[in-house]
Amino acid sequence: MIYSFDDLQTKFQNYTDTKGKIRREVQAGRLIPVARGLYETDQTISGKYLAGRIYGPSYLSFDFALYVYSLIPEAVYKTYTSATFDKRKTKKYQNLFGVFTYRDIPTEAYPLGVLIVEENGYSYQIATPEKALCDKLYTISPVINLTELKELLFDDLRIDEDEFEKLDQKTLETLAPLYHSTNLNLLAKLIRRNR
DSSP states (O other): OEEEHHHHHHHTTTSSOHHHHHHHHHHTTSSEEEETTEEESOTTSOGGGTHHHHSSSOEEOHHHHHHHTTSSOSOOTTEEEEEESSOOSOEEEEETTEEEEEEEOOTTTTTSSEEEEEETTEEEEEEOHHHHHHHHHHTSOOOSSHHHHHHIIIIISOOOHHHHHHSOHHHHHHHGGGGOOHHHHHHHHHHHHHO
16 A cells, blocks of 8 residues: 555654654664655555556556557566656656656556556556557657658557557647647558548
């Protein structure tokens, strides 16, 4: 279970030195530090349950989500990539649970295409497959034409072409213009051509 420092102060309110009690719980291994003021009791849980609490608002996206949806073949072991907005810089945290990276996307694109998943007593937010692809393309240096976009998608990123064909085209066409990005404009054009 995840606890904030405030949660623990309430939980240990009967102790004279709550900070000392928290420190002893950490030393005993009953609390695992996740980030400043954030602790977890189960060292075996997946970092996906912690990513949104470490830094937010955020949702899992980019390579992590693309792998979850079988769009890319590379496993992302203990590496959690999340989207944020208006932070203006990439943030990175590392702890026992893995490496957590947070990158900005445009504010108007941020709230769309995000799912809330509840499992194992935790909840987390993750991009839909379409949104994860848009987020990823937004962070890559722009290509100049459809041929280069196809190379980027299927050679460089190694996007699975069968999974790509399953993506919802209307969703991609709705999301793409919100990024104001050459790569996303080309993606929308590619989708229209493939109809």
